[in-house]
Amino acid sequence: MQDAVLTSPVAFAQKVRKPVLGQINGMQAALSFGGVNVEAQNSRILGICDVSCLDRFGLKGPKAAEWLQTSGMKLPATANSWVLQDSGSLLMRLGNTEFLLEDSLENDLARMFSNKALDGGGIHKVIRSDAAFIVSGERTAALFSEVCAIDLDNGMLGDNRLVMTVIAGVSATIIKQTLKGQPVYRIWCDGTFGPYLWKTLLGIMEEHGGGPVGFNFYYTLN
């Protein structure tokens, strides 16, 4: 296999756990960390999965909403909310004039938009290098009670709401979704904080009996 050009921001923090690696969207990603049963248990109790390899597209500017709408996107009505596109892509409204689109594995809207020449005329592409995680499990409330000073358990993330807050000292964006029938939290942060956040969250998770989960647990490769 040719070396991946892209590296997950979390890659070196994961290395010590010797994950099974593979390329997703040109990025070397941790596909699994152990047996399926172990990962299922981690996911059920308290698990973290690095999904930084999903394609993302950022757009900012006074005409950003208009451009996305013209491009056939369903827009979140207000800032700090998200909407799932029919294609499966996730569109988050980070502010009145700022958006983040994330593809699932089956579609490539974000990649398509990224390849367009867009800057100018009130819209500006935003280069994204997020560390992105899925956090799941029945003990998520215990985790968040330690790492987050706001009440994520109180309907704050309901109705497709999005929260920008501080997780373990790092500015992060968080939403609650259902993946594979399981309610999960999605967290995005600046990639340079990714290794720290991975190690910190995983350390606490392991105290609760949880652990890492590979990309394959949530996404099936074609």
Next chain:
Amino acid sequence: MTHRIAKKRGEWINRDKPLTFEYEGQMVQGYEGDTISSALWANGIKVLGRSFKYHRARGILSFANHDVNALMTDGEDTNIRADVWPVADNSKLQAVNTKGGVYKDKNKFIDHLSPFLPVGFYYKTFYKPKKMFPFWENKIRKAAGLGMVNFNYPRITKPKLHAFCDVLVVGAGASGLSAALAAAAEGLKVILVDENRHAGGSLSYDYAGDQSATDTLNSLISAVEADSNIRLITDAYAGGYYSDHLVPIVGKGGITKVRAKTVIVATGVFEQPPVFRYNDLPGVMLGSAAQRLVHRYAVKPFEKGIIVTANDHGYRTALDLVSVGVEVVAVIDMRRDGAPQELSQKVKDKGIPVHKGSCIYEAVPAKDKLSIREVVVCPYDETTAEADTGLSVRLKCDGIAMSAGWAPAAALLYQAGTKMVYSYDIEQFVPEILPEGVFAAGKVNGIFNLKSRLQDGRRAAAEAINYLGKAVEVEAVVQPAIARHSHPYPIVNHPKGKNFVDFDEDIQVKDFINAAKEGFDNIELMKRFTTVGMGPSQGKHSNMNAIRILARIRQLPVEKVGSTTARPFFHPTPIGHLGGRGFHPHRYTAMHQWHVENGGEMMEAGIWMRPAYYVPVGSRLTASEAVQQESGAVREKVGMIDGSTLGKIEVFGPDAGIFLERFYTGKFADQKVGGSRIAMLLDEAGVMVDDGVAVRMAQDQFYVSTNSSNAATVYREMQRNVQLWKMQVTLVNLTGAMAAMTVAGPSSRTLVAALTDIDVSAPAMPDGAFRTGKVAGIDARVMRVSFVADLAFEIHVPYQTGLHVWKALMEKGQSLGIRPFGTDAQRLLRLEMGHHLISHDTDGLTNPFEAHSESLVAMDKPFFIGQRSLKIIAKKQLNKKLTTFVLDKGFNSELPKECNLVIDSANNITGRVTSISYSRHLDRYIGFAFVPPEQSTAGARFQIRTDSGAMITATACKAPFFHLLENRGE
């Protein structure tokens, strides 16, 4: 177990699980649920500690985690509060603050010296002769303190949790339970917290011989436990109150920060002792302590005891004690009128004599001073606080239960900003004006009757519910008219003293009188001079009596004396809890792993992890050698540094150019696309705060870099000013999204050219030029820079591709002799180039005129941040300038350090060194220094004073320093 009584309804011990532990070398048996103190007391062990100052024997006082008579160590942990800490099987305990054990403490002789050790003694005695102070300080420090700190204590990261609720109820006594239930019934989320192991407050021990109140308690607790809206947290205390109803709850495992929408304070009251001679002997305890021993732990406080009281509570205690077989010799009531007839009669019906208008003049210790033998009872004059010793009688006993009144546990209320008022009806401070969203209920609110407390809890809950936007009826609280609960002056004067007010610090009545005589007659001054309330109890049992004593000394009403400040945490909290598990984020560049694997010595550079230098695997380079080799590679071949930490901000929009003109000191509106300019930022005072490079990528798009540590600050300032100036500008902070690397040195062009489709030849890409194109197949932004070398290329690529591009350059550069270089070499290289670093070579006062940066300031612009200040500064004479300097060739003396001072011939300080380093390339020591302006011109000589005081001569010279090479020594 000599003092254990038969199983009691509601007791907290599990008799099916006996436990054994060792105390001071003696094996002791207890039960699961026992505290250390209750188990010891049940075994007849009554010397639980030694006092802080005089090393007097001490037993149970409050038995409520409110005093420090019984502090233990298990060899690992210390200052374990035995009154509340559960017994652990096979543990080994010793009292703290003893030398040779609690019974044979060698320091007990200090008690005999007490007449010579009044408060203030240390302040007045040991400060002279001055040379002797270190000797005395050493002695005093060794003598002071309680438990010894164990520096090998295991590091346990205790989590600091967050919790949220609509209503936080602090205190799970009758009023707290009632409030919680009422709030929960309205669908509100309630957190109910109590410092005791079980909820109930005084409902679990204050029965006056009739335990029917247990039914009330059980029914309340059952209701609370059945209510899913209520989270009951026991064995944890609310340590403080912070803005917006943030209350840290301190439990054994750590702190939970509760953010509540409203707070109901139902914290109750602390029982206050009467003050008489030897009121600290083992066996003398508060009435409520005796009740707790009996009803929670089924332990008799003593066999034959005296009740001394200045309120009705002593009668209730007497009835509780006699109900479990304690012989109550007498009730000594300090009040002339005594208790209401009904209560008094109940006591008399039990065959207990009641002596009204009497006091205990002194307790008489046994010969070994480890217990009480008898008491001297005298008629008492409440007005003068004097006992009539002519009519004294002696009563044999082995214990005293004392009740003189109550002080509100109002620390949280004070911290929340409550205005308290002194109520003469009950002789207690009570809340008068509560802050928004804070409510008080129960005894802390001055409500003592049980039925009234239940009502008051519901009333407070209703007010809290209404505060949250609902509309419920607020119940009226009906209080029966009863005698006051606290005595206005429960003090018995005694010419020989030892009538203790503060048990933590061994402070007697005479200490207050002496303090006042010396002028410390304000409560805050008196606190600091006498140290009353400054011990671990924080005045829970002493502050109220201290206030009463001071009020009497000064002939002032109590409310005029006031109280001291109650700061959080109001109860001693382990440092480990406060530290907890800390979150200290670090940022990692895309190339971090490569640095680690290739010998990078990683260090914290602000929040970033960066390689200071590289020691390749197998080499034995010192740090200095590594830095010189890395610098040499840049000067002679090619080097590469990870510059990802640079701040990177995109500025878009039609007003982008005008915005930068206003934001920075230079001109950008006319800047050509594809070029770069230095962007220097000042603050409003004209002080240099940042410098970077602004690249114009398109007519309406700039890419601006900042110093590594300033990215967030500059971005925030930009955001603020975009709003202020109402400009059509969009900002994007790409600091983390872009990796950056600088390829520098004579071979850098060859290397970059080999991997890019950009024409990087000298004519096509002059210094300062900016181009976009592919580098190693990745979309890149490339800039000609000259910070560390005349020829260098800064390459920016998306973060995820950073490692790929870095590796490609490294691989391709092998044949050119490439070396990675770290931040240490970077500092040397920029020094050789004569570039100062803002915040390193400049300080919080440096303006551009002082740092040779005038050329970066376009004063002819209509506006830029700091311009107004610079106009003023420009009219004044400078008194310092930053200059580059060199030490004499062949210098081999003591090397000046950064911050060593520049000294003039009159020995005045005229400047300081800001940077200094040895350059192997130049074979000279070079640096930056602030000097007087006249010494900043090339060739001027000035003196630097080293740490040892040696004077080193330096010569100001022009930068960059490479002319030193050309001239071979000047």
